[in-house]
Amino acid sequence: MIDARxxxxxxxxxxxxxxxxxxxxxxxxxxDATQMExxxxxxxxxxxxxxxxxxxxxxxxxxxxxxxxxxxSGFSGGALPKGGGIVLVTTRLNRILRIDTENxxxxxxxxxxxxxxxQEVEKLGLFYPPDPxxxxxxxxxxNVAENAGGxxxxxxxxxxxxxxxxxxxxxxxxIIRTGGETYxxxxxxxxxxxxxxxxxxxxxxxxIIFKLLPYPEAKKTMLTIFDSIDGAAKAVSTIIGNKIIPxxxxxxxxxxxxxxxxxxxxxxPESARAVLLIEVDGDRELIERQAARIQxxxxxxxxxxxxxxxxxxxxEALWKVRRLVSPSLRDVNPDKYxxxxxVPRSKVPDVIRRIEKIQQKYDIPIxxxxxxxxxxxxxxxxxxxxxxxxQEKAHEAIREVFRAxxxxxxxxxxxxxxxxxxxxxxxxELSPVQIATMQAVKHALDPNNxxxxxxxxxx
Amino acid sequence: xDKKTQHTEALKRVEQELKKCVKCGACRANCPAFSAFQxxxxxxxxxxxxxxxxxxxxxxxxxxxxxxxxxxxxxxxCVEKCPNEVPTDEIVIAAREALAEQRGLTTFHQAVGRVIKxxxxxxxxxxxxxxxxxxxxxxVPQTSGLRLRFPxxxxxxxxxxxxxxxxPFLDRHPEVIPGEPGKPRIVFFxxxxxxxxxxxxxxAALALFRxxxxxxxxxxxxxxxxxxxxxxxxxxxxxxxxERNLAALERxxxxxxxTACATCGGALHKFYPAVVGRRNPELAARLKAIAEKTxxxxxxxxxxxxxxxxxxxxxxxxxxxxxxxxxRTRAITRQPRELxxxxxxxxxxxxxxxxxxxxxxxxxxxxHYGSSMAINEAKSRAIMASGASVVAxxxxxxxxxxxxxxxxxxxxxxxxxxxxxxxxxxxx
Ligand SMILES: Cc1cc2nc3c(=O)[nH]c(=O)nc-3n(C[C@H](O)[C@H](O)[C@H](O)COP(=O)(O)OP(=O)(O)OC[C@H]3O[C@@H](n4cnc5c(N)ncnc54)[C@H](O)[C@@H]3O)c2cc1C
Ligand code: SF4
Ligand code: SF4
Numbered sequence: 012m013i014d015a016r017x018x019x020x021x022x023x024x025x026x027x028x029x030x031x032x033x034x035x036x037x038x039x040x041x042x043d044a045t046q047m048e049x050x051x052x053x054x055x056x057x058x059x060x061x062x063x064x065x066x067x068x069x070x071x072x073x074x075x076x077x078x079x080x081x082x083x084s085g086f087s088g089g090a091l092p093k094g095g096g097i098v099l100v101t102t103r104l105n106r107i108l109r110i111d112t113e114n115x116x117x118x119x120x121x122x123x124x125x126x127x128x129x130q131e132v133e134k135l136g137l138f139y140p141p142d143p144x145x146x147x148x149x150x151x152x153x154n155v156a157e158n159a160g161g162x163x164x165x166x167x168x169x170x171x172x173x174x175x176x177x178x179x180x181x182x183x184x185x186i187i188r189t190g191g192e193t194y195x196x197x198x199x200x201x202x203x204x205x206x207x208x209x210x211x212x213x214x215x216x217x218x219i220i221f222k223l224l225p226y227p228e229a230k231k232t233m234l235t236i237f238d239s240i241d242g243a244a245k246a247v248s249t250i251i252g253n254k255i256i257p258x259x260x261x262x263x264x265x266x267x268x269x270x271x272x273x274x275x276x277x278x279x280p281e282s283a284r285a286v287l288l289i290e291v292d293g294d295r296e297l298i299e300r301q302a303a304r305i306q307x308x309x310x311x312x313x314x315x316x317x318x319x320x321x322x323x324x325x326x327e328a329l330w331k332v333r334r335l336v337s338p339s340l341r342d343v344n345p346d347k348y349x350x351x352x353x354v355p356r357s358k359v360p361d362v363i364r365r366i367e368k369i370q371q372k373y374d375i376p377i378x379x380x381x382x383x384x385x386x387x388x389x390x391x392x393x394x395x396x397x398x399x400x401x402q403e404k405a406h407e408a409i410r411e412v413f414r415a416x417x418x419x420x421x422x423x424x425x426x427x428x429x430x431x432x433x434x435x436x437x438x439x440e441l442s443p444v445q446i447a448t449m450q451a452v453k454h455a456l457d458p459n460n461x462x463x464x465x466x467x468x469x470x
Numbered sequence: 471x472d473k474k475t476q477h478t479e480a481l482k483r484v485e486q487e488l489k490k491c492v493k494c495g496a497c498r499a500n501c502p503a504f505s506a507f508q509x510x511x512x513x514x515x516x517x518x519x520x521x522x523x524x525x526x527x528x529x530x531x532x533x534x535x536x537x538x539x540x541x542x543x544x545x546x547x548c549v550e551k552c553p554n555e556v557p558t559d560e561i562v563i564a565a566r567e568a569l570a571e572q573r574g575l576t577t578f579h580q581a582v583g584r585v586i587k588x589x590x591x592x593x594x595x596x597x598x599x600x601x602x603x604x605x606x607x608x609x610v611p612q613t614s615g616l617r618l619r620f621p622x623x624x625x626x627x628x629x630x631x632x633x634x635x636x637x638p639f640l641d642r643h644p645e646v647i648p649g650e651p652g653k654p655r656i657v658f659f660x661x662x663x664x665x666x667x668x669x670x671x672x673x674a675a676l677a678l679f680r681x682x683x684x685x686x687x688x689x690x691x692x693x694x695x696x697x698x699x700x701x702x703x704x705x706x707x708x709x710x711x712x713e714r715n716l717a718a719l720e721r722x723x724x725x726x727x728x729t730a731c732a733t734c735g736g737a738l739h740k741f742y743p744a745v746v747g748r749r750n751p752e753l754a755a756r757l758k759a760i761a762e763k764t765x766x767x768x769x770x771x772x773x774x775x776x777x778x779x780x781x782x783x784x785x786x787x788x789x790x791x792x793x794x795x796x797x798r799t800r801a802i803t804r805q806p807r808e809l810x811x812x813x814x815x816x817x818x819x820x821x822x823x824x825x826x827x828x829x830x831x832x833x834x835x836x837x838h839y840g841s842s843m844a845i846n847e848a849k850s851r852a853i854m855a856s857g858a859s860v861v862a863x864x865x866x867x868x869x870x871x872x873x874x875x876x877x878x879x880x881x882x883x884x885x886x887x888x889x890x891x892x893x894x895x896x897x898x
Contacts, residue, residue: 031509035534038523039510044494056509083510084495102508124499147499338553345489 012075012095013052020073021055021097024065029056029103040098043083043090045432051078051092058103060178060186060217066099067215068184070461078463079211081122081153084145086349087430089157089210093465101152104217107131115223116175116192121152121216138226140167143426144337152216158208160426162259162290162333165384167224169426171207178218179206182457192220205452210428211463213456230258230292231302232326234318235309236283240264242313243285244360247383249308250289251356255301259290260384261333264363267380270339277332280315287383288333290326336380343376344393348405350412353387354421365415366390373408375401387425413439429467437469477571480564480705481525483748484557488525491518491556497548502827503541503834506841512541514548514558521561524568531572539565541838543831543845544701545795546736563745566703639665639672645690646722647676650683654774657687657724659715659764661734662694663866671866674893675730675767681781681896682774689718695737701832705749712746716756727760730767730889732865733832736796738764766797768806768864768888778813781895789891790821790858792849792872794865798825806864806888813892821852821861830871843875850875853883860884862891 021030031037031054040054052075057063070077076096083090092098101122108118112135119128125146129139142161143149149159155177160169176190179202190196190203206213237243247260263271263286272279279286289305291298306317320326340347354362363379370377381389390412394401413423413436423440424433437446450468454460481488497514498504504513511520520538523529542562549557639660649655656679664671679686696711715738719727729735743761747754765773791810793803803825811818829835829845853861853876861872861883873885 033534034529035511035520035538036509038529039516039519042493042515042519044492046493082495082498083493084498126499145495148495148497338555341490341554 013097017069017073017075018053020069021053021066024069025055025057025062029058030054031056040080040083040100041092043085043088045086045088045091045430047088047091047431049091049093050095051098052095053097054100055097056100056103060180063099063104063180063215063217064184064186066097067180067182067461070097071183071459074459074461076464077215077461079152079156079215081150081156082124082145082148084149085153085157085430086351086427087157087210087424087432089428089430089463089466090153091431093431096464099215101150104152108218110135110137110223112137114192115225116220117223118218118220119151120218121150121155123151125149125151125154132223133226136226138224139173139221140164140224141170141173151219151221155207155216155219156209156211157426157428160382160385160387162261162382164382164387165260166256166258166292171204173222174203174207174219175222176220177203177206177216179214179216181214182459182462186217187214190220194222208428210430210466212453212466214462227292227294229295229298230290230326231298232320232329233289233302233305234329234332235287235289236280236315236317237285237287237309238282238313238315240285240363241360243287244357244363244383245312246287246309247359248357249312250305251384253304253308255291255305257289257301257305257384258292259288260382261288261380262286262359262383262388263288263333263336263380264378266343266376266378267336267340270343270378271332271335274339274342275335277335279332282315286332288329333380340378340391340393343378344395346394346396348392348394348409349427350390350392350409350423351381351387351425351427352390352412352416352421352423353385353425354416354419356384356386358419358421359383359386359388362388362415362419362421365419366412369408369411369415372411373404375404375408377408377412382425385425386421410436410439431466434465434467434469437467476524476527476531476568478525478531478568480567480571480749481521481561484521484561484564485525487557487561488518488522490554491515491552492554493519494553496551496553497558500547500551502543502545502547502829502831502845503841506829506838506845507541511538514552514556517542517562517565518556518558521565524565531569535565536569536573539569540834541841543795543827543829543834543842544697545827545831546740546799547795547827550799557744560741560744560748563700563703563705563741566701567705567749568703570703570705637669639669640688640690640692642669643676643688645688647680647686647688649680649685653683653685654725655685655687655723656770657689657719657722657727659692659695659719659727659729659734659738660688661729661731661866663870664731668866668869668887671730671887671889674887674889675728677893677896678767678771678776678889679728682771682776684774687722687724689721692718695731695734697733697737697741698832700737700741700745701834705746709746709750709753712742712753712757716753716760719760720756724763726770727764728767728770729764730864730887731867732766732794732796733867735764735766736800739800740796766800766802766805766864768809768892769802771892772805772809776809776892778809778892778895781814781892783814784816784895786815786817787860787891788817788819788858789860789862789886790819790853790856791824791888792821792828792853792861792863792868793825794863794868795827797864802864806862809892810862810888814895816891819856819858821856821858823848823852828868828871828875830867832867835871842871843878846871846875850879850881854879854881858883860886860891862886862888864888 080090104120104122143159510516696708699707829842835842
């Protein structure tokens with residue numbers, strides 16, 4: 012499909028050093044955090060919008076697929092070149108174009124790493140809240156394309172809520188702007204929202220205008236330990252029911268706590284069955300009051316212990332429990348399927364109970380933790396791929412977990428997206444008409460099915 | 471690629487370690503090689519993937535592999551931050567060993583041999599001789615890591631190389647310098663850089679531990695730690711050196727093995743048991759015993775109760791501190807800072823990114839001098855921005871790299887070892 016002639020043309024567009032067709036380069040752009048692997052035919056590193064547009068035009072002329080890629084930290088295989096074609100990497104599109112302290116907006120290129128952007132705006136006393144756990148290495152383009160979320164989303168919302176406008180190279184190579192720099196704006200369809208979470212299937216994002224906030228004056232972190240899951244789940248609805256929206260409400264179940272404790276000896280009390288990591292931020296006096304009120308509210312709910320951080324170092328120590336979850340899981344089993352279902356907040360205990368049953372039925376460990384504040388639970392199905400039959404069992408279990416989430420009024424994925432991993436399950440959640448509507452949009456924008464083909468919808 | 475004709479034994483030894491990588495990409499945040507090259511084959515995840523594909527037989531131990539595997543500073547930053555504890559540094563060493571076995575080109579002595587054969591390197595040889603003096607190559611033994619550090623194949627005349635000491639440190643002192651009875655007995659593992667170039671580090675270490683009443687033992691038969699050889703994949707040489715060092719260090723009854731070079735410390739503390747021990751199980755127990763006794767000088771000084779505030783006042787200095795990777799990854803970051811700030815006259819101004827690699831990375835600097843200095847660029851700028859007149863650090867390798875970068879910026883900032891600053895008020 013991609014021959015020497017096309018490689019030469021690509022080199023003309025982006026320069027010879029920015030096209031790689033060596034087997035080793037191809038191998039290194041064929042994986043992501045799903046650990047699936049597909050070999051592209053070439054890897055292209057454009058430096059600006061014009062180059063991206065030229066690559067897309069060529070792809071339409073020559074009919075080869077293009078797979079946009081940020082850092083390749085995706086959990087659903089969105090950046091993987093299944094079926095071959097070229098991987099278009101945004102690493103060189105890495106400039107922060109401006110930070111406007113008067114209008115509280117910033118414009119960036121998509122290859123900027125999330126944390127680097129946060130640090131730059133924070134130097135000016137500003138705040139970009141979306142904080143996926145991958146923020147030290149994921150790109151802002153990848154965050155927008157996956158509509159990434161994180162612990163702070165309870166209060167602040169997800170990536171989409173901070174995107175005001177985009178510059179996009181359409182699959183056919185035309186360049187458009189969507190949205191703009193004003194908070195209000197109702198002229199035409201909201202293409203910005205359409206592009207957020209489109210997983211690189213509707214256009215290559217080449218510039219992003221973000222909304223910023225003033226950096227909160229202070230924050231306060233608490234680790235609350237409960238003697239039952241129900242207690243912890245009740246705590247979530249009680250706090251929010253009492254009109255306090257914490258920045259963060261992170262949840263860890265008993266299985267998760269056991270993993271962390273076994274490996275890192277956190278010294279959690281015996282009777283701990285669930286933990287909530289709660290953080291509030293904002294005005295110093297306000298958060299003191301909120302923190303005190305939260306402690307009052309959770310006390311009758313089977314609270315075993317509440318640790319309140321006095322300073323940044325203590326806060327970091329409390330966060331450590333949460334951060335250690337990921338590395339500890341491997342002790343349960345070497346391989347994991349990491350799903351991220353969402354249910355309405357009040358349904359968290361129900362879904363956990365359903366998962367408990369699924370776990371017993373299939374006899375494979377399932378460890379749950381995540382963002383209880385918005386009902387987004389990371390369901391980790393732990394298996395050993397080398398044991399025959401376990402993968403199949405895991406797939407069955409996952410299907411049931413998705414059903415449980417959907418039955419309770421939720422969704423299959425809150426953050427990680429569909430990509431390749433969840434495409435087979437899409438009909439569980441979307442009706443044929445919904446799927447057809449989405450595919451009509453895709454077809455209208457990408458008549459030759461050039462951009463990130465094979466993603467999102469079942470083949 | 472035919473699997474049978476590939477010498478992948480070294481990689482097979484790390485097969486289980488390779489499986490731990492989940493391709494999350496977290497290493498992209500910490501890898502200095504990635505920051506320089508900005509391409510995935512340079513990052514830890516890429517190198518792990520390539521190693522996996524070598525074992526599968528998808529790619530060979532060829533030029534391309536050689537180039538990609540050379541893009542690693544063995545700094546351990548990826549390992550420190552990897553959620554799954556993937557030892558990419560050890561994996562890269564294994565790949566380099568496999569490459570050396572397969573191609574037989576990159577062994578230690580052949581590297582030196584190439585220098586003499588290659589015209590460009592000969593040019594450098596003349597240049598080196600002019601500044602280093604004719605005695606240089608005679609004084610530095612074949613097995614010294616400096617042999618690999620100095621005959622740099624792609625070096626330009628911009629490289630600032632420190633002078634060579636007239637008399638190596640090991641020749642200056644008796645083997646045993648007795649201290650007070652009942653006080654700790656310390657074996658000093660000196661290392662090539664201190665022995666041949668920065669002898670003042672050795673003198674400072676001696677002064678400080680004698681000040682504490684310790685008996686300091688400097689085995690005359692100690693060798694290069696072998697890390698430059700390891701970094702070239704020449705594990706046979708490393709094994710020989712490790713065995714000779716074991717013999718030298720075990721010969722004395724001692725409480726500690728002390729190093730003032732982060733790299734040597736990293737070798738003794740980590741790479742000996744991990745890499746040499748894995749490859750040569752018969753040495754494993756002895757290597758582990760030495761590793762457990764190995765401590766960094768600053769760490770030990772603090773542990774033994776050095777109180778720099780009691781050593782008299784010195785000239786007022788604004789300093790900044792650079793974390794050598796091979797101390798940082800062993801969690802030795804606090805101790806040197808605490809000692810330095812307690813030293814009268816010393817004011818510590820932290821630079822931005824003190825914990826980032828300086829870019830030396832053993833032989834990385836040899837093959838990728840441009841990238842090495844590109845990594846160093848941020849470091850030089852951070853040092854300048856700190857407004858310090860002295861940059862302190864705990865590794866003579868870093869000292870050389872930092873001086874080089876600063877000199878290229880026309881800076882007069884002095885580069886000193888932590889121990890030199892701690893000792894400066896003692897000797898008055
Ligand atoms: C350890 C770890 C923790 C994580 N934690 C979270 C978390 O807390 N919350 C969360 O939401 N996610 C999380 N993720 C998933 C992942 O990091 C996010 O989805 C992230 O947004 C992906 O960014 P990326 O740059 O790696 O994108 P990639 O993986 O490279 O690509 C992701 C998708 O975006 C598309 N894309 C990338 N750039 C562009 C562009 N410029 N234009 C158009 N399409 C583009 C790709 O085609 C692909 O479909 C985590 C991943 C890991 C490994
Ligand atoms: S080496 Fe570690 S940090 Fe890097 S991708 Fe593998 S598991 Fe992740
Ligand atoms: S050891 Fe250092 S240079 Fe090598 S892969 Fe790890 S972080 Fe990168």
